[in-house]
Amino acid sequence: MSTVSAASILETQEPSIRDFDVNRIRRDFPILHQTVNGKPLVYLDNAATSQKPQKVLDTLERVYREYNSNIHRGVHTLSQTATTEYEKVREKVRSFINARSEREIIFLRNTTEAINLVAKCYGPANLKAGDEILITTMEHHSNIVPWQLLCEQTGAVLKIAPINDAGELMLDDYEKLLNEKTKFVSMAHVSNALGTINPVRQIVDLAHACGAKIMLDGAQAAPHLAINVRDLDCDFYTVTGHKMFAPTGIGILFGKHDLLEEMPPYQGGGEMILSVTFEKTVYNKVPHKFEAGTPHIAGAIGLGAAAQYISAIGLDSIASHEHDLLAYGTEKLQEIPGLTLIGTAGNKAAIMSFTLEGVHPHDVGTILDLEGIAVRTGHHCAQPTMERFGITATTRASLALYNTKQDIDALVMGVRKVIEVFG
Amino acid sequence: MDLRELYQELILDHNRNPRNRRHLEKASRIAMGYNPLCGDKVTIELLLDSQGSILDIAFEGSGCAISTASASLMTEAVKGKTPKQIEAIFEKFHSEVTDQPCPKHQDVELGKLVALIGVKKYPARVKCATLAWHTLKAALDQVGETVTTE
Numbered sequence: 113m114s115t116v117s118a119a120s121i122l123e124t125q126e127p128s129i130r131d132f133d134v135n136r137i138r139r140d141f142p143i144l145h146q147t148v149n150g151k152p153l154v155y156l157d158n159a160a161t162s163q164k165p166q167k168v169l170d171t172l173e174r175v176y177r178e179y180n181s182n183i184h185r186g187v188h189t190l191s192q193t194a195t196t197e198y199e200k201v202r203e204k205v206r207s208f209i210n211a212r213s214e215r216e217i218i219f220l221r222n223t224t225e226a227i228n229l230v231a232k233c234y235g236p237a238n239l240k241a242g243d244e245i246l247i248t249t250m251e252h253h254s255n256i257v258p259w260q261l262l263c264e265q266t267g268a269v270l271k272i273a274p275i276n277d278a279g280e281l282m283l284d285d286y287e288k289l290l291n292e293k294t295k296f297v298s299m300a301h302v303s304n305a306l307g308t309i310n311p312v313r314q315i316v317d318l319a320h321a322c323g324a325k326i327m328l329d330g331a332q333a334a335p336h337l338a339i340n341v342r343d344l345d346c347d348f349y350t351v352t353g354h355k356m357f358a359p360t361g362i363g364i365l366f367g368k369h370d371l372l373e374e375m376p377p378y379q380g381g382g383e384m385i386l387s388v389t390f391e392k393t394v395y396n397k398v399p400h401k402f403e404a405g406t407p408h409i410a411g412a413i414g415l416g417a418a419a420q421y422i423s424a425i426g427l428d429s430i431a432s433h434e435h436d437l438l439a440y441g442t443e444k445l446q447e448i449p450g451l452t453l454i455g456t457a458g459n460k461a462a463i464m465s466f467t468l469e470g471v472h473p474h475d476v477g478t479i480l481d482l483e484g485i486a487v488r489t490g491h492h493c494a495q496p497t498m499e500r501f502g503i504t505a506t507t508r509a510s511l512a513l514y515n516t517k518q519d520i521d522a523l524v525m526g527v528r529k530v531i532e533v534f535g
Numbered sequence: 536m537d538l539r540e541l542y543q544e545l546i547l548d549h550n551r552n553p554r555n556r557r558h559l560e561k562a563s564r565i566a567m568g569y570n571p572l573c574g575d576k577v578t579i580e581l582l583l584d585s586q587g588s589i590l591d592i593a594f595e596g597s598g599c600a601i602s603t604a605s606a607s608l609m610t611e612a613v614k615g616k617t618p619k620q621i622e623a624i625f626e627k628f629h630s631e632v633t634d635q636p637c638p639k640h641q642d643v644e645l646g647k648l649v650a651l652i653g654v655k656k657y658p659a660r661v662k663c664a665t666l667a668w669h670t671l672k673a674a675l676d677q678v679g680e681t682v683t684t685e
């Protein structure tokens with residue numbers, strides 16, 4: 113049930129919603145309990161990066177205090193513990209996204225690296241001049257530029273699927289863009305600038321029907337909705353740790369095993385080999401073939417703790433809590449004169465992007481900051497998306513499981529203050 | 536921190552009613568500035584006399600209140616000035632907004648530009664206040680390309 117909307121969860125998951133205690137959850141996040149510019153911190157920049165629960169912080173500390181050591185090939189005890197803990201995370205992540213096998217889980221730095229890896233390692237062998245790669249108007253720059261580079265290299269052509277005024281994919285146009293030349297499609301599962309949840313299950317079928325492989329950018333999906341790559345049947349999927357309550361510098365690429373086997377390595381170095389001589393090097397098996405060098409060991413183990421933290425609360429409960437907040441926030445923000453929400457898709461994650469008539473988002477951001485409210489202002493690494501709406505920037509409030517109605521009230525008060533100043 | 540320290544009445548006024556925001560028909564110099572952080576763009580057009588002093592100046596582009604007010608205030612501050620005087624004002628202004636000492640220009644008067652000094656407490660916003668100035672400098676130095684604040 114990977115693309116299930118929060119609305120339908122609301123109907124089916126009543127019991128777990130009642131268990132969801134946001135105040136208890138807030139206690140898990142030490143950083144939230146501070147003042148900024150003399151005001152209690154209201155953290156609404158979760159789409160940029162999320163905060164870390166005590167469990168993740170403790171896990172990181174335990175790695176460095178108790179068993180820090182390099183992994184693989186070590187015979188000593190600490191190294192074996194580190195290796196075991198690190199490899200255990202592969203299974204945790206496998207289960208988190210419901211992949212078939214741990215061998216389909218590759219540890220990388222982040223989503224950006226995962227997309228680049230696929231473009232570099234899958235692309236050249238499978239695309240030739242005149243072939244088409246299909247993305248959408250609502251992609252993060254990290255899901256645009258690697259494909260542009262691949263097009264430059266191979267002579268393939270980048271096609272862009274349009275979105276409507278609500279920020280939803282236009283499915284009819286999408287289908288028309290798919291054809292026998294389409295060899296690869298890539299798409300955000302959830303848009304970071306608009307909040308749109310794309311109908312990825314349906315898109316995967318459409319892509320496969322015309323023989324294309326599909327990659328989904330799940331950077332914004334992982335902290336908010338259940339991911340099930342087996343049900344989705346996507347060829348590649350990526351999540352980035354820091355947006356799902358794990359440390360920065362650790363991310364995941366899921367790839368179907370057969371595809372990963374065929375692909376050449378990404379980088380050369382230690383760990384990605386079985387044997388090296390100056391005449392011939394034999395590559396390691398997947399996933400290790402794609403993991404050259406010492407990885408972010410503690411980060412990966414922290415990611416395991418974060419995935420466990422999310423699963424213990426339950427993504428269904430999280431989604432329904434956030435959906436309530438989104439509905440509340442949308443209503444409150446829309447009451448503000450001169451405020452326009454950018455991204456009003458029917459199926460949306462808890463991201464509220466908006467413009468304010470006559471006030472530049474940077475001024476909004478600075479004034480909110482003085483009220484202790486952290487939002488992001490700018491183009492959100494999605495300049496083509498901004499252009500689609502005829503703007504250069506928005507103010508974006510993005511929510512996470514620890515946000516409350518009071519946070520939304522603070523935001524609304526803050527925006528009203530901005531209007532007062534600029535009135 | 537008080538938001539009125541940053542968003543002073545003078546800044547809000549110049550943001551609402553920017554001075555010299557127009558196109559100069561007979562510009563002798565033109566330069567474009569770009570702040571990649573916020574995507575703000577500004578174009579500065581100059582009409583210089585034979586000594587290189589500014590006879591007329593105009594700007595176009597839109598951005599946040601700080602960058603718009605800064606461009607507007609700048610056009611007023613530099614009109615009629617020589618390149619040397621402008622350089623001194625910019626150096627003084629730059630050191631004030633970045634909170635650096637400026638022993639070289641003790642006697643330079645910033646006048647209304649003082650209203651912008653509040654940005655020194657907002658490092659992320661300093662570039663908004665200096666974009667127009669960097670662009671003016673590029674126009675005076677006749678650097679052809681777009682300048683950025685990076």
Ligand SMILES: Cc1ncc(COP(=O)(O)O)c(C=O)c1O
Nearest residue numbers: 222223224252254300304331352
């Ligand atoms: C939709 C989307 N894709 C990709 C990324 C890139 O993530 P990272 O910087 O962790 O690689 C982001 C992060 O902003 C994002 O929101």
